[in-house]
Amino acid sequence: MSAPDPTSDARIPVTILTGFLGSGKTTVLNRLLRQPSLAGAAVIVNEFGAVGLDHLLIEASEEQFTLLDNGCVCCTVRGDLVATLKELDRKSQAGETTPLSQVIVETTGLADPAPILHTLMAEAELMTRFRIGGVVTTVDVVNGAATLARHSEAAKQVAVADRLLITKTDLVSNEALGDLQHHLEHLAPAVEQTIARNGEVELDLLASLPADAASDVARIAGRLEAADHHDHACGPDCHHGHDHHHDTHHGIRSFSFIIDKPVEWSAFTRWLDYVAALKGENLLRFKAIVRTTDDPERPLVLHGVQHVFHPPARLDRWPSADRRTRLVFIVRDIERETIARTLVKFAAIDAASIATPALAAA
Amino acid sequence: MPDRSADLVFTNGRIYTLDRKRPWASAVAVKGGRIVAVGEAADVAALTGAVTRVVDLKGAMMMPGIVDVHAHLMMGGQAELFELRFPPTASFETLIARVGEAAAKSPEGSWIIGGQWGSDLLPKLNRLEALAALDRVSQGRPVMLRDDTYHNRWVNSQVLVLAGLSASSPDPEKGSIGRDPATGALTGMMIESAAGIVERTIAQSGHYTEEMDRAAMARSIATLNSYGVTAFLDAAAMQPILAALKGLDDRGELTAWSVSAMPAVEPSFMFGIAGDELIALREQYRGVHAKPDFVKIFLDGVPGARTAAFHEPYTKDPVLGCCFRGSTIVTVPELIRWVGKCEKLGLGVKIHCAGDAAVSQALDAIDVVRSFNGPTKLKHHIAHASYIAPDDVARFAELGVVADLSPFLWYPTSFLEGHKQTMGEARALRFWPNRDLLAAGALLAGGSDWPVMPNPDPWDGIEGLVTRRNPSGEFPGAALWPEQAIDVATALEIFTINSARAIGLADTVGSIEIGKSADLIVLDRNVLETPAEDLADTKVLTTWFEGRVVYERA
Numbered sequence: 001m002s003a004p005d006p007t008s009d010a011r012i013p014v015t016i017l018t019g020f021l022g023s024g025k026t027t028v029l030n031r032l033l034r035q036p037s038l039a040g041a042a043v044i045v046n047e048f049g050a051v052g053l054d055h056l057l058i059e060a061s062e063e064q065f066t067l068l069d070n071g072c073v074c075c076t077v078r079g080d081l082v083a084t085l086k087e088l089d090r091k092s093q094a095g096e097t098t099p100l101s102q103v104i105v106e107t108t109g110l111a112d113p114a115p116i117l118h119t120l121m122a123e124a125e126l127m128t129r130f131r132i133g134g135v136v137t138t139v140d141v142v143n144g145a146a147t148l149a150r151h152s153e154a155a156k157q158v159a160v161a162d163r164l165l166i167t168k169t170d171l172v173s174n175e176a177l178g179d180l181q182h183h184l185e186h187l188a189p190a191v192e193q194t195i196a197r198n199g200e201v202e203l204d205l206l207a208s209l210p211a212d213a214a215s216d217v218a219r220i221a222g223r224l225e226a227a228d229h230h231d232h233a234c235g236p237d238c239h240h241g242h243d244h245h246h247d248t249h250h251g252i253r254s255f256s257f258i259i260d261k262p263v264e265w266s267a268f269t270r271w272l273d274y275v276a277a278l279k280g281e282n283l284l285r286f287k288a289i290v291r292t293t294d295d296p297e298r299p300l301v302l303h304g305v306q307h308v309f310h311p312p313a314r315l316d317r318w319p320s321a322d323r324r325t326r327l328v329f330i331v332r333d334i335e336r337e338t339i340a341r342t343l344v345k346f347a348a349i350d351a352a353s354i355a356t357p358a359l360a361a362a
Numbered sequence: 363m364p365d366r367s368a369d370l371v372f373t374n375g376r377i378y379t380l381d382r383k384r385p386w387a388s389a390v391a392v393k394g395g396r397i398v399a400v401g402e403a404a405d406v407a408a409l410t411g412a413v414t415r416v417v418d419l420k421g422a423m424m425m426p427g428i429v430d431v432h433a434h435l436m437m438g439g440q441a442e443l444f445e446l447r448f449p450p451t452a453s454f455e456t457l458i459a460r461v462g463e464a465a466a467k468s469p470e471g472s473w474i475i476g477g478q479w480g481s482d483l484l485p486k487l488n489r490l491e492a493l494a495a496l497d498r499v500s501q502g503r504p505v506m507l508r509d510d511t512y513h514n515r516w517v518n519s520q521v522l523v524l525a526g527l528s529a530s531s532p533d534p535e536k537g538s539i540g541r542d543p544a545t546g547a548l549t550g551m552m553i554e555s556a557a558g559i560v561e562r563t564i565a566q567s568g569h570y571t572e573e574m575d576r577a578a579m580a581r582s583i584a585t586l587n588s589y590g591v592t593a594f595l596d597a598a599a600m601q602p603i604l605a606a607l608k609g610l611d612d613r614g615e616l617t618a619w620s621v622s623a624m625p626a627v628e629p630s631f632m633f634g635i636a637g638d639e640l641i642a643l644r645e646q647y648r649g650v651h652a653k654p655d656f657v658k659i660f661l662d663g664v665p666g667a668r669t670a671a672f673h674e675p676y677t678k679d680p681v682l683g684c685c686f687r688g689s690t691i692v693t694v695p696e697l698i699r700w701v702g703k704c705e706k707l708g709l710g711v712k713i714h715c716a717g718d719a720a721v722s723q724a725l726d727a728i729d730v731v732r733s734f735n736g737p738t739k740l741k742h743h744i745a746h747a748s749y750i751a752p753d754d755v756a757r758f759a760e761l762g763v764v765a766d767l768s769p770f771l772w773y774p775t776s777f778l779e780g781h782k783q784t785m786g787e788a789r790a791l792r793f794w795p796n797r798d799l800l801a802a803g804a805l806l807a808g809g810s811d812w813p814v815m816p817n818p819d820p821w822d823g824i825e826g827l828v829t830r831r832n833p834s835g836e837f838p839g840a841a842l843w844p845e846q847a848i849d850v851a852t853a854l855e856i857f858t859i860n861s862a863r864a865i866g867l868a869d870t871v872g873s874i875e876i877g878k879s880a881d882l883i884v885l886d887r888n889v890l891e892t893p894a895e896d897l898a899d900t901k902v903l904t905t906w907f908e909g910r911v912v913y914e915r916a
Contacts, residue, residue, distance in 0.1 A: 277695065338733075
């Protein structure tokens with residue numbers, strides 16, 4: 001399978017908008033839907049509980065969204081999500097609605113976005129018409145830190161995000177905002193943060209989500225490397241040391257590997273099978289761009305969410321001059337050392353070819 | 363001040379504790395089913411009150427109860443209590459006559475289940491004339507008779523009706539239904555997997571009630587107790603077994619510690635739910651002495667049937683050709699998933715591996731799991747750690763895998779003769795490298811695999827571990843790989859404290875130490891001073907379970 005050129009990828013992006021209860025998802029959605037660029041967007045609202053209160057707040061025309069009223073999308077209506085997307089596509093193609101430009105799935109506050117991603121990844125037919133646009137997670141600056149500390153589900157929503165949207169910033173001081181941003185940097189160092197004021201999203205949030213998986217991996221790996229370096233460069237006056245927020249992170253961490261030598265694909269997939277089988281539950285998100293021995297000029301792009309992996313996509317060329325394999329892990333309770341050791345043991349990767357930014361920086 | 367008096371005190375014993383810190387004692391005190399003192403007369407004197415029962419051992423040897431790491435309990439008890447028994451040497455006429463007697467005594471409509479006919483009778487039974495003879499004597503009762511391999515069944519026409527079978531029924535995968543060559547009419551012979559069809563019919567008929575299951579289990583455990591066994595692992599515990607153990611435990615009638623291994627897949631010889639469905643029910647079957655803490659996975663078959671998986675090929679065979687090596691039933695990635703899942707659930711895995719390639723694959727899978735999961739307190743077993751590639755011997759200790767030594771085939775047997783035919787003599791004799799495993803630091807645990815062994819007598823096994831010669835006197839002068847013999851003290855550890863560690867009960871059983879269960883056996887001799895060739899003659903005089911007598915030799 002070859003990945004379409006992102007600029008010419010005509011597939012409809014599906015963005016998952018998540019965030020804990022009361023973190024401002026619906027406000028954000030209401031404002032987003034007013035933007036001209038959102039014309040042709042469909043919103044799938046997934047309510048928690050029997051009464052769909054949230055949708056009453058969304059000022060959108062009837063045909064623009066489909067409301068799922070039967071509970072949590074993550075556990076009970078996965079099949080319905082697929083059916084709903086197919087129905088939206090059919091209507092759009094048949095001219096019954098305006099042409100579909102994008103889909104936003106707003107999850108219940110408690111939802112784990114992973115099963116929604118699984119649903120999309122597992123439906124090959126669906127993925128010919130739609131692509132995963134990304135996960136946007138709202139975090140409100142008033143309750144965010146406390147919520148993240150108390151609820152591992154909230155921490156997971158943050159960790160697996162492609163973009164964090166900080167809300168209710170007009171209610172607190174700049175210092176409080178800074179503290180939260182700092183906290184989020186530690187929990188999710190790979191994720192870009194955007195600030196919403198009065199629910200207004202200043203930059204075009206959805207358009208800026210990474211459509212190009214390869215440069216996304218490269219960018220995240222770079223961020224993680226920089227974050228690692230930053231931590232280790234911390235002087236004696238540093239107040240945001242490595243373990244500072246450890247207790248509030250629910251074992252969630254992010255790390256990356258850079259591998260200099262080309263990777264033997266058969267051994268690497270064996271290792272992937274093992275990871276999925278034994279650590280799948282705790283592998284919150286895995287992204288990689290891989291230089292393989294059999295075709296080193298055409299990298300493979302990988303994307304996994306827990307035990308589910310997207311079929312690897314072969315790119316026609318490297319997105320930049322950096323042709324090293326980069327692996328990005330967002331995990332819960334998995335040590336970096338475990339990944340390093342098993343890569344060497346089962347993926348036939350030479351220990352000397354694994355760069356360890358942490359050690360290099362120390 | 364609370365009464366410190368013990369309930370029970372043993373004195374004047376030659377008490378071998380299996381506690382390396384204190385190997386010998388002469389007195390033991392018990393209170394509330396637990397050992398409260400181990401030492402000499404003076405150590406128990408203060409605990410001996412007016413109500414304390416004092417047992418003078420008069421110099422007899424006492425040791426902790428035996429722990430059998432691999433047994434199949436229900437079948438033996440069912441056969442003894444509820445089934446028609448005849449020896450494999452019984453003639454066709456005898457067999458028919460015995461069914462006739464049983465039918466005359468049993469109520470109308472009730473099942474007659476029996477065994478085992480010699481498999482050499484199979485061609486004779488697999489005929490319409492034989493079926494007609496069986497039907498004549500069964501008086502309309504459904505009859506099912508098992509053969510001596512436990513793989514095949516012969517049933518009467520009534521059972522064929524109950525099972526919904528007719529001449530148009532297709533053969534199941536990996537089995538066949540006997541048919542008359544001329545007419546295609548069914549003969550009642552159910553070969554290999556076809557046996558499952560009629561076994562399931564019986565299971566679904568409600569023939570075996572929970573009361574019968576408990577009685578059968580209790581009978582089997584009483585047999586274990588008579589040989590000094592006070593803890594065991596049931597190596598293929600289906601739902602009726604789990605229910606019987608829990609039922610006995612709830613009634614205070616379970617006279618041994620039981621650990622159960624729930625099959626990941628329905629075994630070929632037992633029927634009902636297995637795998638995730640069965641595992642999900644485990645907590646409802648947990649009791650004080652009933653612990654469903656293992657999962658059983660069959661990775662291959664047996665060498666004699668050329669179904670075990672080996673690195674080197676079997677001898678040439680007209681059907682399988684020159685180069686057949688056997689095969690594994692479960693792939694390494696599947697095994698990895700199973701072991702990983704079981705570790706998440708806090709369950710050990712017992713993996714049946716009869717060939718050296720199966721052993722290698724099981725070790726490979728556990729190596730992967732260890733690499734990702736790090737150390738664990740759970741114990742995984744390789745059963746039966748018998749044919750092992752030399753490079754794999756050290757991996758048992760490295761990976762913390764238990765070598766399940768069962769059944770008692772550590773000396774020349776008819777099984778070994780079968781292996782010589784399928785593997786060639788030189789390879790067949792590289793069987794049970796026990797001493798090598800021990801030297802490499804592996805945890806060796808003893809088991810009977812009863813009823814694969816006709817009885818679960820550990821003393822037969824212990825002699826075999828020490829002499830590598832057949833204790834019964836069969837195969838005189840022959841020894842199996844005698845360099846692999848081990849000493850009797852080590853053999854005793856293997857059948858007590860080692861097996862206790864292997865089944866996760868080392869804090870409770872396996873040695874005579876303060877705080878452990880008062881599971882104690884009194885022997886008719888000091889087995890540490892008995893000539894090796896007499897060890898199998900050892901008799902258990904009394905078996906105590908939690909300080910209660912559960913067996914006394916008449």
